[in-house]
Amino acid sequence: MAGRGSAPTPIARMSSDPIISVDRATLQFGQFTALTDISLHIAAGERVALVGSSGAGKSTLIRLLNGTLEPTRGEIQAFGQKLHQLKPKQHRQIQRQIGTIYQQLHLVDSLRVIHNVNAGQLGRWSFLKALISLIVPLDVATATQALAQVGIPEKLYDRTDRLSGGQQQRVAIARVLVQNPMVILADEPISSLDRELSREVMEILCNCQSSQTLIVSLHDVDIALRYCDRMIGLRRGRILFDAPTTAVSSEMIADLYRL
Amino acid sequence: MSRPAFRFISPSLQWGMIGLVAIALSLWQAGLFQQTVVNLNGFPLLWRFVAASVHPDLSYDLLATTLQASLVTLAYAVCGTFLSVTIGAIAGVFCSEVWWLEVLRAKRLRYFGFHSVRAILAFPRAIHELIWGLFFLNIWGLDPLVAVAAIAIPFGAITAKVFSEILDETPRQPLLTLINSGVAPITAFFYTLLPQAFLNLLSYSFYRFECSIRSAAVLGIIGAGGLGYEILLSLQSLRYEQLWTFFYALLILNGGVDIASATLRHQLGCASRIDLNSHRPTKRNIPNRRIFSLFPIAIAGVALSFWYIQPDLSKIGSPRSQQLLNQIVQTSLPPNFTGMAELIPLSVETVAMSVLAIAIAASGGLLLAFPAAQIFLPGGLLNRRGKANLFPPVLLAVARIMLLLCRAIPAPIWSLVVLYILFPGILPGAIGLGLHNLGILGRLFAEVTENLEQPPLKALSAGGTPDSLVFLYGVLPATMPRFLAYTLYRWEVCMRETVIVGLVGAGGLGRLLTEQLSSFDYQSLIVTLGAFLALTFLVDWISGRVRRSLRSS
Numbered sequence: 019m020a021g022r023g024s025a026p027t028p029i030a031r032m033s034s035d036p037i038i039s040v041d042r043a044t045l046q047f048g049q050f051t052a053l054t055d056i057s058l059h060i061a062a063g064e065r066v067a068l069v070g071s072s073g074a075g076k077s078t079l080i081r082l083l084n085g086t087l088e089p090t091r092g093e094i095q096a097f098g099q100k101l102h103q104l105k106p107k108q109h110r111q112i113q114r115q116i117g118t119i120y121q122q123l124h125l126v127d128s129l130r131v132i133h134n135v136n137a138g139q140l141g142r143w144s145f146l147k148a149l150i151s152l153i154v155p156l157d158v159a160t161a162t163q164a165l166a167q168v169g170i171p172e173k174l175y176d177r178t179d180r181l182s183g184g185q186q187q188r189v190a191i192a193r194v195l196v197q198n199p200m201v202i203l204a205d206e207p208i209s210s211l212d213r214e215l216s217r218e219v220m221e222i223l224c225n226c227q228s229s230q231t232l233i234v235s236l237h238d239v240d241i242a243l244r245y246c247d248r249m250i251g252l253r254r255g256r257i258l259f260d261a262p263t264t265a266v267s268s269e270m271i272a273d274l275y276r277l
Numbered sequence: 278m279s280r281p282a283f284r285f286i287s288p289s290l291q292w293g294m295i296g297l298v299a300i301a302l303s304l305w306q307a308g309l310f311q312q313t314v315v316n317l318n319g320f321p322l323l324w325r326f327v328a329a330s331v332h333p334d335l336s337y338d339l340l341a342t343t344l345q346a347s348l349v350t351l352a353y354a355v356c357g358t359f360l361s362v363t364i365g366a367i368a369g370v371f372c373s374e375v376w377w378l379e380v381l382r383a384k385r386l387r388y389f390g391f392h393s394v395r396a397i398l399a400f401p402r403a404i405h406e407l408i409w410g411l412f413f414l415n416i417w418g419l420d421p422l423v424a425v426a427a428i429a430i431p432f433g434a435i436t437a438k439v440f441s442e443i444l445d446e447t448p449r450q451p452l453l454t455l456i457n458s459g460v461a462p463i464t465a466f467f468y469t470l471l472p473q474a475f476l477n478l479l480s481y482s483f484y485r486f487e488c489s490i491r492s493a494a495v496l497g498i499i500g501a502g503g504l505g506y507e508i509l510l511s512l513q514s515l516r517y518e519q520l521w522t523f524f525y526a527l528l529i530l531n532g533g534v535d536i537a538s539a540t541l542r543h544q545l546g547c548a549s550r551i552d553l554n555s556h557r558p559t560k561r562n563i564p565n566r567r568i569f570s571l572f573p574i575a576i577a578g579v580a581l582s583f584w585y586i587q588p589d590l591s592k593i594g595s596p597r598s599q600q601l602l603n604q605i606v607q608t609s610l611p612p613n614f615t616g617m618a619e620l621i622p623l624s625v626e627t628v629a630m631s632v633l634a635i636a637i638a639a640s641g642g643l644l645l646a647f648p649a650a651q652i653f654l655p656g657g658l659l660n661r662r663g664k665a666n667l668f669p670p671v672l673l674a675v676a677r678i679m680l681l682l683c684r685a686i687p688a689p690i691w692s693l694v695v696l697y698i699l700f701p702g703i704l705p706g707a708i709g710l711g712l713h714n715l716g717i718l719g720r721l722f723a724e725v726t727e728n729l730e731q732p733p734l735k736a737l738s739a740g741g742t743p744d745s746l747v748f749l750y751g752v753l754p755a756t757m758p759r760f761l762a763y764t765l766y767r768w769e770v771c772m773r774e775t776v777i778v779g780l781v782g783a784g785g786l787g788r789l790l791t792e793q794l795s796s797f798d799y800q801s802l803i804v805t806l807g808a809f810l811a812l813t814f815l816v817d818w819i820s821g822r823v824r825r826s827l828r829s830s
Contacts, residue, residue: 086457114459124454128472137468141459148464197458 357428365436637711646722684716706783
């Protein structure tokens with residue numbers, strides 16, 4: 019509804035300032051502290067890997083970055099704006115520039131693939147257009163192109179739950195490609211894929227436009243070293259290191275997975 | 278519970294003992310240990326009734342009457358279902374938690390708004406269709422509109438509640454994902470929750486249709502026409518041959534609707550009633566698109582039904598109706614509290630009746646459910662070796678027909694039949710209610726048994742466990758929790774249905790309610806209704822508590 023001419027302000031500011039910055043954020047779920055004192059700045063076009071053992075807080079950090087979770091202390095800025103002080107409408111406009119691929123994908127199984135892909139651009143559509151498209155799919159060209167990019171254009175009209183796990187993963191990626199955000203967050207996008215597919219998926223994510231920023235959580239350090247230019251190591255909710263991938267030593271990695 | 282000495286008493290044991298005590302107390306309340314309840318003089322009459330089942334009246338005139346009455350009942354059910362599903366779909370969205378929390382994002386007002394909508398809907402739901410029917414009868418007079426509205430209003434509220442629960446228990450993450458990528462919440466709602474929940478909503482609508490057809494038959498008794506009306510007339514004039522013709526018609530109608538609904542639900546791969554809330558991933562047998570071809574058929578059916586019964590819609594807003602409604606409102610105020618002392622023993626009677634009814638329904642249902650399920654058939658779950666034997670299929674057919682007979686015949690009719698051999702009181706009412714609900718529970722139990730998850734049972738079987746032990750270690754433990762949950766749900770329904778056996782004099786608050794309604798004593802009626810509502814909410818609360826505690830144990 020509010021899609022036309024969206025958010026000129028954030029884009030204008032991004033060139034000099036960091037695109038996302040987290041300032042001393044702590045997040046607690048009741049007694050349990052999930053993230054402690056996290057600070058980081060990410061510039062446009064960076065390819066950042068979040069690594070760490072399971073339970074280290076990678077998924078939580080990603081959900082903090084896309085505005086789903088609110089920090090208990092500290093603050094998050096995206097495109098120079100404090101994420102949790104925005105009115106719902108502005109908040110939505112910012113969120114439109116942040117696309118997330120979830121570990122569990124969160125696709126709607128009973129819809130056809132095209133609707134799941136189109137879901138990425140619903141933020142720019144009017145309610146009426148969205149409703150009509152559920153009956154007569156609109157903007158087929160965009161969806162087809164995105165599906166071609168992830169290599170499954172022939173699945174356009176299939177039901178999503180008929181696809182294999184790897185194909186569903188691609189649909190989730192295509193949804194984000196259609197959304198065409200400034201920042202792509204991906205939570206363990208290759209955890210359930212074999213090595214061949216993992217490589218393909220990482221290629222797709224990294225071959226997006228160079229201005230797009232990628233933040234991806236990974237359990238596979240080799241993949242992180244190969245595809246990303248910066249690595250953030252998380253251990254028990256704290257940042258253990260934050261360095262260019264070239265500067266990451268095997269000692270640092272060993273330390274990361276030490277119990 | 279925290280005392281260590283009692284730790285061996287599990288919640289299920291504890292509630293089981295409470296249940297047995299409640300049943301014993303209810304039997305005492307029914308006068309079982311104090312006076313003679315059986316009227317031996319009535320047995321010849323009962324025998325005449327039973328004997329008439331083998332030679333129903335098949336004359337041309339009566340068959341024509343039967344066909345017409347069946348069509349009327351069916352049309353009431355179709356119109357009632359259509360309206361209640363429409364009401365339910367709209368109200369259901371507005372009283373779902375997900376709508377208030379995620380779509381409206383109402384922060385401060387959300388709990389107030391959410392709970393007030395839910396609370397308002399609890400009232401039409403708690404009042405039985407029959408009371409609605411009698412109420413509308415006083416305003417609109419004898420018109421098909423009465424039957425349709427009497428079904429549509431309470432069923433609409435029930436459907437709204439169930440729809441909202443379905444929406445709330447549909448996985449919410451896809452919705453949040455879209456909302457968090459900046460999609461307007463209302464658009465996200467149509468793209469995620471609705472398609473995800475659609476099959477379950479549809480499945481529940483079919484189930485509602487089954488309930489509507491039973492309700493339409495009951496409403497006939499208050500004069501709305503259809504099979505219920507004809508049955509009551511024949512019963513009162515002791516024409517048993519005619520009575521059985523109508524019974525068989527009800528049997529065919531109910532059986533047909535139940536089979537059609539079950540087949541459709543099975544084809545669509547949607548869950549049975551209680552599985553709606555558990556969301557197991559289901560395998561669908563037919564593609565999604567074919568569902569939509571059902572819609573023109575459904576619309577045509579609804580239009581045809583409205584045309585057939587010709588409800589006088591002008592009565593809804595007519596000055597005469599307005600005037601009568603105003604009159605009722607005026608004469609019902611101020612409430613007359615003089616009869617309060619009488620309400621307490623009647624409330625105890627009502628609860629006792631509902632407890633006895635559900636005890637009869639659950640034990641009878643349990644006995645018939647396993648024979649009625651396909652597990653003993655050759656190649657079925659407990660007869661894998663496929664010994665071709667005539668016994669299981671015959672047993673299955675007999676059990677299913679008995680269940681169908683039980684649920685097809687309305688509870689008040691059963692009560693009237695029971696009254697041949699029992700003295701009036703709450704026991705005939707409880708037995709009537711019990712028999713009717715037995716048929717419903719037994720069918721639900723059988724459905725649960727047939728839909729059991731097969732792999733664990735096959736694993737037992739493959740390990741060389743004899744079938745009897747597979748039943749004991751696999752089937753029973755897996756089905757019992759669901760049986761209990763269904764039984765508790767049904768107890769709530771029994772509580773509301775005590776009203777309809779009250780109509781034939783079975784006692785309790787129901788009798789008082791119907792008496793006050795037909796004598797236009799609205800000042801007392803409003804107090805009785807208040808007591809009945811309070812009792813209904815109490816029973817719902819207890820049932821909900823027991824279900825939760827059994828689920829967590």
